[in-house]
Amino acid sequence: MSAQPNMMPSISLQARNVAKSFTSGKISHTVLHDLTLDVRAGELTLISGPSGCGKSTLLAILSGLQRPDGGHVTALGQDLGVLGMRELERFRLLHTGFVFQGFNLFPALNALEQVELPLSYLGLAPGEARRRAIASLEEVGLGPRMDLRPSELSGGEKQRVAIARALAKEPGLLFADEPTSALDAANGQIIIDILHRIARTHGTTVLCVSHDPRLVGHADRVLAMEDGRILSDRVPSPASTTSGHEEPTA
Amino acid sequence: MVALARKTLIYEWRRFLPAILAVGFAGLLQLLQAALVLGIFGSASVYITGSSADLWAGYPGTQSVNLGRSIDSGVEMRLRMDPAVTAVEPFHWVDADWRGPSDTGGVSVFVSGINARPDGLMFAHALPLALRARLNEPDAVIVDKADLDSLGVSVGDSAVINGHRVRVVGVSSGLRALGGVNVVASLATAAELDTDPSNASRMTYFVAKLRDPSQADDVAARLRGNSAFGKYDVWTAQDFARRSQLYWMFDTGAGAGVLFLAGIVFLVGAVITSQTLVAAVIGSVREYATLNALGVGVGALRKVVMEQAFWVGALGLIGSIVLGALAFVLARSRSVPVALDPWATLACLALGMGLAIVSGLAAMRSLRRADPATLLR
Numbered sequence: 001m002s003a004q005p006n007m008m009p010s011i012s013l014q015a016r017n018v019a020k021s022f023t024s025g026k027i028s029h030t031v032l033h034d035l036t037l038d039v040r041a042g043e044l045t046l047i048s049g050p051s052g053c054g055k056s057t058l059l060a061i062l063s064g065l066q067r068p069d070g071g072h073v074t075a076l077g078q079d080l081g082v083l084g085m086r087e088l089e090r091f092r093l094l095h096t097g098f099v100f101q102g103f104n105l106f107p108a109l110n111a112l113e114q115v116e117l118p119l120s121y122l123g124l125a126p127g128e129a130r131r132r133a134i135a136s137l138e139e140v141g142l143g144p145r146m147d148l149r150p151s152e153l154s155g156g157e158k159q160r161v162a163i164a165r166a167l168a169k170e171p172g173l174l175f176a177d178e179p180t181s182a183l184d185a186a187n188g189q190i191i192i193d194i195l196h197r198i199a200r201t202h203g204t205t206v207l208c209v210s211h212d213p214r215l216v217g218h219a220d221r222v223l224a225m226e227d228g229r230i231l232s233d234r235v236p237s238p239a240s241t242t243s244g245h246e247e248p249t250a
Numbered sequence: 251m252v253a254l255a256r257k258t259l260i261y262e263w264r265r266f267l268p269a270i271l272a273v274g275f276a277g278l279l280q281l282l283q284a285a286l287v288l289g290i291f292g293s294a295s296v297y298i299t300g301s302s303a304d305l306w307a308g309y310p311g312t313q314s315v316n317l318g319r320s321i322d323s324g325v326e327m328r329l330r331m332d333p334a335v336t337a338v339e340p341f342h343w344v345d346a347d348w349r350g351p352s353d354t355g356g357v358s359v360f361v362s363g364i365n366a367r368p369d370g371l372m373f374a375h376a377l378p379l380a381l382r383a384r385l386n387e388p389d390a391v392i393v394d395k396a397d398l399d400s401l402g403v404s405v406g407d408s409a410v411i412n413g414h415r416v417r418v419v420g421v422s423s424g425l426r427a428l429g430g431v432n433v434v435a436s437l438a439t440a441a442e443l444d445t446d447p448s449n450a451s452r453m454t455y456f457v458a459k460l461r462d463p464s465q466a467d468d469v470a471a472r473l474r475g476n477s478a479f480g481k482y483d484v485w486t487a488q489d490f491a492r493r494s495q496l497y498w499m500f501d502t503g504a505g506a507g508v509l510f511l512a513g514i515v516f517l518v519g520a521v522i523t524s525q526t527l528v529a530a531v532i533g534s535v536r537e538y539a540t541l542n543a544l545g546v547g548v549g550a551l552r553k554v555v556m557e558q559a560f561w562v563g564a565l566g567l568i569g570s571i572v573l574g575a576l577a578f579v580l581a582r583s584r585s586v587p588v589a590l591d592p593w594a595t596l597a598c599l600a601l602g603m604g605l606a607i608v609s610g611l612a613a614m615r616s617l618r619r620a621d622p623a624t625l626l627r
Contacts, residue, residue: 056626057626059626060623060626063543065543065622065623065626066623086547089542089545089546089547089548090545090547091545092543092544092545093544093545093546093547094545096543096544096545097544098540098543098544098622098625100540100543100625100626102536102625104536104537104539104540104625105537106254106257106258106534106537107258107261107262108254108257108258108260108261108262109252109254109257113252113257116252117252117254117541117546118541118544118545118546120251120252121545121546121547121550126251149261162540165544166544169544169545177625177626209626
């Protein structure tokens with residue numbers, strides 16, 4: 001698992017001169033300043049920074065949940081700016097998974113159903129959806145607990161269900177927003193390990209946003225953000241060597 | 251497909267209960283209101299529905315059975331000449347004034363003079379044969395059990411109608427009238443009570459039985475439009491009963507009242523139901539937003555909300571039907587006039603389901619808050 005593929009991972013997510021500002025009354029607040037960024041497949045990229053630095057906005061724009069005021073986002077070779085709302089939904093359905101700080105699981109559904117639910121909208125046959133859901137839950141170590149509802153699961157387990165829900169779609173892009181903030185150290189560790197493993201074994205582009213310093217050591221690449229700019233771009237772990245060092249792109 | 255709508259409804263039933271109750275009670279109110287209106291105004295046509303005649307011949311333009319004017323007795327011959335007709339008998343209607351032995355003042359009564367033979371058509375469904383035979387006694391009358399008090403008599407007592415002494419020989423049920431009290435007598439007794447000299451040798455109605463009742467429309471069409479016996483018209487029993495009920499419903503303004511109340515019930519039910527459904531959507535808005543982030547379209551999420559609205563409606567209406575049936579049985583056992591036909595029932599249930607659907611559409615609007623970008627912080 002720790003071995004990196006020999007070839008250079010391809011760039012799957014690109015931001016070019018992305019800018020975003022919010023207006024409240026007469027005051028306009030710029031959240032992202034002309035930001036350019038490449039994210040590679042098969043890696044866990046961590047964007048860290050203090051709250052309010054614009055990292056969640058960056059995630060929203062890179063994942064197609066929000067549109068930038070200026071610049072372009074290209075995900076898996078697709079320019080997101082040209083897609084309409086329906087097409088963006090379709091793109092997300094086919095290619096992106098999300099994990100949020102809140103687990104956002106339906107209280108009425110057991111773990112297996114939570115994971116199956118988005119799959120049924122992919123148009124998969126029921127048998128195939130169930131097979132994939134079970135495989136995903138087993139991958140996050142919840143095989144024996146897939147009959148339980150959220151109220152019967154711990155916080156860490158709920159987040160693993162949320163990851164399985166995102167993973168079961170077999171997305172090319174997986175976005176995680178503060179996935180460990182609501183969890184204790186041990187559970188946070190499990191979650192980040194799972195995310196890392198997904199990037200390695202599935203070749204998924206995993207982009208994680210967090211201010212949790214404990215995660216830094218587990219990422220393949222860490223982007224430090226402050227005031228809407230990327231300050232540094234480094235490779236924290238000696239285990240991942242091929243990605244090398246990069247200068248800030250913005 | 252994971253049945254998200256149904257599973258949520260079952261798991262979070264407490265959250266949906268107010269909506270189910272609102273639909274249930276709205277449906278129940280509509281059903282009871284319809285049953286009461288149909289029951290009360292149905293008694294306007296008890297002469298028709300309580301009889302086995304298929305055709306009614308009466309004065310042209312008669313709007314309700316109690317408003318009949320006399321027609322020529324020769325019409326009876328015209329009816330008998332038609333090969334489809336198997337039996338014809340007269341029905342003598344007399345508006346009269348009743349004075350009972352007790353101090354009840356004057357009571358307006360409708361005297362129905364009918365053929366008292368066992369095979370008579372008039373009130374064939376409302377009078378048992380033994381009771382019917384007693385009408386052959388001189389000056390014998392029958393009234394509804396529930397009217398005894400207002401008439402101030404009991405069985406066996408004498409009273410005076412239009413100055414003529416009569417005797418109550420028995421009581422029946424299902425004879426209650428609208429706007430007065432029904433008194434059933436034989437044709438001979440009724441003729442004695444009719445003080446209008448212009449009614450001599452004339453009759454209020456002639457009723458006929460057909461060999462094949464399903465032909466009633468055709469035979470009625472064939473029999474009307476013949477002026478050899480003076481002015482008369484022929485209606486099927488069904489048409490004449492409906493015409494009488496509608497006349498009462500709109501003449502009294504009750505029809506408008508019913509529609510108004512139905513509107514109020516609909517509105518109140520829709521407000522409660524939509525608020526409950528909105529709260530349910532808001533309660534799950536983060537989960538819906540997550541699904542949308544994962545690419546599940548807004549249309550699919552709307553479908554979930556509408557499915558919930560449908561099930562809320564269905565469960566509520568099942569409650570309405572059960573409670574309505576109980577109330578119906580109770581009302582019947584207490585002689586409260588209630589009646590429902592399948593169409594009225596269906597209309598009430600459709601109104602209840604419409605309420606749920608409208609509420610679902612209102613709740614769907616709050617899905618706008620399910621914006622996945624709000625999940626990022």
